[in-house]
Amino acid sequence: MDILVELQNLKDNRLLRDDQEVEKFEKAIEDILTMKDGNHIALLCQGFDDDTENDEVMFGLIHAIESYDNIVGSVSSLSILANSFSVMLPHAQEWLKIIQKRILNHDPSRETYKKIIPTLDSDIQKVIISQLNAIKAKNASRFEQSVNSVLS
Numbered sequence: 001m002d003i004l005v006e007l008q009n010l011k012d013n014r015l016l017r018d019d020q021e022v023e024k025f026e027k028a029i030e031d032i033l034t035m036k037d038g039n040h041i042a043l044l045c046q047g048f049d050d051d052t053e054n055d056e057v058m059f060g061l062i063h064a065i066e067s068y069d070n071i072v073g074s075v076s077s078l079s080i081l082a083n084s085f086s087v088m089l090p091h092a093q094e095w096l097k098i099i100q101k102r103i104l105n106h107d108p109s110r111e112t113y114k115k116i117i118p119t120l121d122s123d124i125q126k127v128i129i130s131q132l133n134a135i136k137a138k139n140a141s142r143f144e145q146s147v148n149s150v151l152s
Contacts, residue, residue, distance in 0.1 A: 003043065006031045010047040016054035025057065029064045038072035041065055042084035048092035062099060078109060079116050085127055093131075100131055104146040114150045 009028040013021040025047070032040050044065050052058050068077035081099070088096045103109045117128060129151065136147040 001031055007043045007046065014047050014049045014052060016052045016057050022054060022057050026060065029061060033064055036071050038068055038076050038080055041068055041077060041080040042087065045084040045087050048088050048095040050092055050094045074109065074112050078112050082116055082120055083124060085124060097131055097135060101135060104143055110146055110150060
C-alpha cells in the first residue's frame with residue numbers, strides 16, 4: 001500500500017459530494033489506519049475540509065484519528081495531532097475547533113493536552129490558544145472552565 005496514493009485519495013474526495021467520493025474517502029481512511037503509524041495522523045488531518053457535504057462521514061475521520069491513542073498512546077497521538085493543526089488551516093478551521101472541543105470534553109485528553117501545548121512550536125501554540133479562546137468566548141458556560149484549565 002502506498003501512503004501517498006492513500007493521502008491523495010483522501011484529499012481528492014474530502015468534499016464528499018456523492019457516494020463515490022464517500023466510498024473512496026472511507027477506503028483511504030481504512031487503508032491508512034491499517035498501517036498503524038502514528039505519524040499518519042498528520043496525513044489524516046489533510047482530509048478535513050469545512051466545505052464538505054457530509055459531516056457524518058467527516059466525523060469518521062475524527063474517530064480514526066482518536067483511535068491512534070490505542071496505537072501509539074495518547075501523549076504521542078495528541079502531540080502529533082497538535083503539530084498537524086497547521087495543515088488544516090485555513091480550509092478546515094471549523095473541524096479544528098471540533099477536534100479541540102472533543103479534547104476539552106475528555107478529562108484525560110485535556111490534561112495531556114495541557115502538558116503538550118508548552119512543548120509546541122510558538123506558531124502552533126498561538127493557533128491553539130486563539131482557537132481555545134474563541135471556543136470559550138462563543139460558549140463560556142460550557143467551555144470556560146476547561147479552556148482556563150488548559151491555558152493556566
